[in-house]
Amino acid sequence: MLIEKIHHVAYRCKDAKETVTWYTKYLEMDFQLAFAENQVPSTKAPDPYMHIFLDAGGGNVLAFFELPKQPEMGRDVNTPDWVQHIAFQVDSVVTLERIKARLQADGIEVVGVTDHTLFKSIYFFDPNGHRLELAADTSTPELLSKAAAVKWEMLEEWSRTKRAPQHAAWMHASEFQA
Template identity: 70%
Template structure:
């Protein structure tokens, strides 16, 4: 008898403007390997005539980031009602030293980087890929284990309060105290 349980994410797919540019950018900027490419004139699931290039990048530890280039479709855009900071892809890096090395590498290659932002349990930098997708690199904080325990103990109370009030519960306000201290 099979148990219903997700093993892991197989891949996450986004649209890109140019498959080759995307592969080269992710190789250079994030040091990801180009895993494979698939191209068809018909969509296998729907049989719709729609030529595409589907590329796959190695995001580490069996994680795969994929993109579709769709040359016959209108230019890609974003949901105008969703702020740019909301929808993003976050990648974990080993430690703060690695995070800062990536920040320097990106900036040396003319990528505008926001941060380092202190989220308490982790620290992040933010930037955009050539397709306009917001990316985040995050490294764990030295107090991650204790803070995760604290967050775990309040998650249901926070969710319930939010669902009733649609106002930010303050159970986890300690995470961003440093970020908002001078705001």
């Protein structure tokens, strides 16, 4: 099987209109399409839905389903809030800081700018409770090569010990962060 790209990624939303408005305002995504039916085409389940599609740039599509007849959506209580997230790349740290300021001006809590050496990120939640990350690339070919050189060794050590290998601890060491 040869995957060409991700066609779209779909999540649940609480309110389709609010979600479109939020993503167009804060992340400047274009609203592409909307589909709504009373029956799920694949399963034939009688479950009305609104399916919306947003342009996430670079041929990437972010989609949401509003499901008004289903129980209120929640999070996996066994997974910390910081784990499951959608990360979007932006063109620069300047853009990252501009979007952070826009979010904070409207009272949206933002974590970061966090320096990961290879990129800088901010983290926040959309109105549906989905954690989002915006990342600006700050890597160099040398840093990427250094990180890639230890990936298999780290994975093998983690698999054996379930303790964080220190092969790439340099990425969060102060001498590498600006």
